[in-house]
Amino acid sequence: MPVDADNFYQSDSVTVERVSFDNQYQMEVVGNLVVPNNLDRSVSSPAIIVGHPMGAVKEQSSMLYAQKLAEQGLVTLAIDLPFWGESEGQPRNLVAPELYxxxxSAAVNYLGTQSFIDPGRIGVLGICGSGGFAISAAKIDPRLKAIATVSMYDMGAVTRNGLEHSQTLEQRAALLEDAAEQRYSEFTSGESQFLGYLPxxxxxxxxxxxxxxxxFYRTERGIHIPEGQTLQLTQNRMLTSEVRFMNFYxxxxxxTISPRPLLFVTGDQAHSREFSEAAYAQAGEPKELYWVEGAGHxxxxxxxxxxxxDKLTSFFQDNLEE
Structure with missing residues (x-):
């Protein structure tokens, strides 16, 4: 494990509170509200929603970002997406981009109704797959006033085309055929069949x-096993739900997010850099593509x-000022 990896960081200068709220589908979404200890609750403050990597939970990466940003004076809310972590949804680990x-938006509902949060100054930070989900939300929810992504994955593009368009149309068709056949098996047995992405x-x-x-996910560096799961199940998804990403754009x-600002952060060595580059090319102004030298995904x-x-803090502070 790298000596500078600190995924399970615990800050002494913030307070972490487990919170929950319903989404529009009447499913409970669970998150950790992270508040600076010195926050003046008599004044309305900005807040940032933090989304975890695809297949992860809030304890993996999101809570590190949530605490580090809160140390700079920003209220943050790290959420578990539906079907993951502590949030509701059966079967577990289901792929459901619309619900993600x-x-x-459900997190905006929660934050915007708290007495010490300014509903007009709510931003979002999406890590990996949550970058795409946050953008998807921001396109139809103008209450998200500033949008940042880190190591973003377009889960739709990578499922359709593979990394760097390495998947052929024939391979795509074969994947869909396998998923369709597997639906018969799941229907008759009542048991979910999971892909073994990470053994x-x-x-x-x-x-x-x-x-x-x-x-990351299979070593002490990043292992987190939610209650009721096993290490083998974490991160892995059902093929029959994975193909839903084919329809995710x-x-x-x-x-149309413009004139709200967008910040795309990616490593210059990241295998996923193509997705931040593609989003940046298509986005309206203001926008920025920020390269982290020497960093992989x-x-x-x-x-x-x-x-x-520091870059993320200044982005949110500058764009969520009163």
């Missing part, structure tokens, strides 16, 4: 991207020497 996006043990011939994720009409989950907390 709605969770950010407990890493094959010596694993590709570099799988190895990068495995070294978060960057379509991204220009997962590096920005927890490597505190690389994560540009």
């Amino acid at each position: 996006a709605d969770a950010f 407990a043990q890493l094959d010596e011939n694993a590709d570099p991207v799988t190895r990068e994720f495995w070294e 978060p960057f379509n009409n991204i220009e 997962v590096d920005l989950y927890d490597r505190v020497d690389l994560i540009p907390f």
